[in-house]
Amino acid sequence: MGQKGAETRDRLLDATQDLVETGGYAGAGLNQVIALSGAPRGSLYFHFPGGKDQLVGESVRRAGRTIGDALAGLADAGPSVAEFVDGVLRLLGDRLEESGWRRGCPVATVALETAATSDPLQEACSEVYTAWEEALRARLDGHPDADDLAVTILALVEGALLLARAHRNREPLNRVARQIATLLS
Template sequence: MGAKGTETRCKLLGATRALVEKHGYFGAGLNQIIETSGAPRGSLYFHFPGGKDQLVAEAVAQAGSEITALIDQAEPGDTATAVTSLLTVFGDRLEASDWHHGCPVATVTLDVAAANDTIQAECAAAYAAWEGALRIRLQADGRSDAADLAAAILAMIEGALLLARAQRNREPLERVARTIHAML
């Protein structure tokens, strides 16, 4: 694929990510994705022959990889600081988007994971990668309860994001950061 094709594909993925995160799977139609991306209509099925499901699944996978990288890039040995940094990034995204862009996977998960196996698999893979990255950090910190603690921390992060979005303030994120610091 040439540079122009790669650019078009990236535009389509970026538009999809933004729209499904803000409006959910059902609130982001193909016409909106094409309009937002500025890509030619024919490019959609050229790059994503599986249509909307393939496009959304790849957007979820891309977003999931970015969050995993954020968890992985923090300094080893201090999981509490890594989680606080992640919560800060999420809080910044929420505020900058006027409380529309929280977790890049949660909105899609809530919309279609129960009924769409393709997208459910990508959502599950993203969450498994985040939990795995947290578990590895906690194991490096010497925690024997790393698996359980990673699941609890992920659940706390997701819950805090939901509450912050509902309340339109960062306080739930800050409270969870303090609680995680106390736990660790």
């Protein structure tokens, strides 16, 4: 694929990610994706012959990698596990607040809306969550309950993001950070 094709594909994915994160799967209609990306309709079907589910699935994976890269950057900074999780919550809280409380987790809305009805989207969401669990588990290396703690921390983070978005307030993130620090001590 040439540079122009790659740029068009990236614009389609950027538009999809924006629409999915702010309006969910239902809010990311193909006409909206085309309008927001400025890409020709034919490009959408050329790059994503599997249609909307392929487009949204790739968008979810891409957003998951972006967050995963941010997690890796925080982990490389070498803080304690509690400080690492606090940094994750700050990062996601900043992202949420800066978006006017519209961008929580880039995976959760799609998982809630489609995991029971679309195998490709369920798989995309599962892959991202598995990668994030593995990143947490690696950070908990040596802890006897690393597997359980990784899932627990991810669930607490996801729940805190949902509550923060619903309340338009960072307090749920702050409370969860304190509880995770207690859990890990």
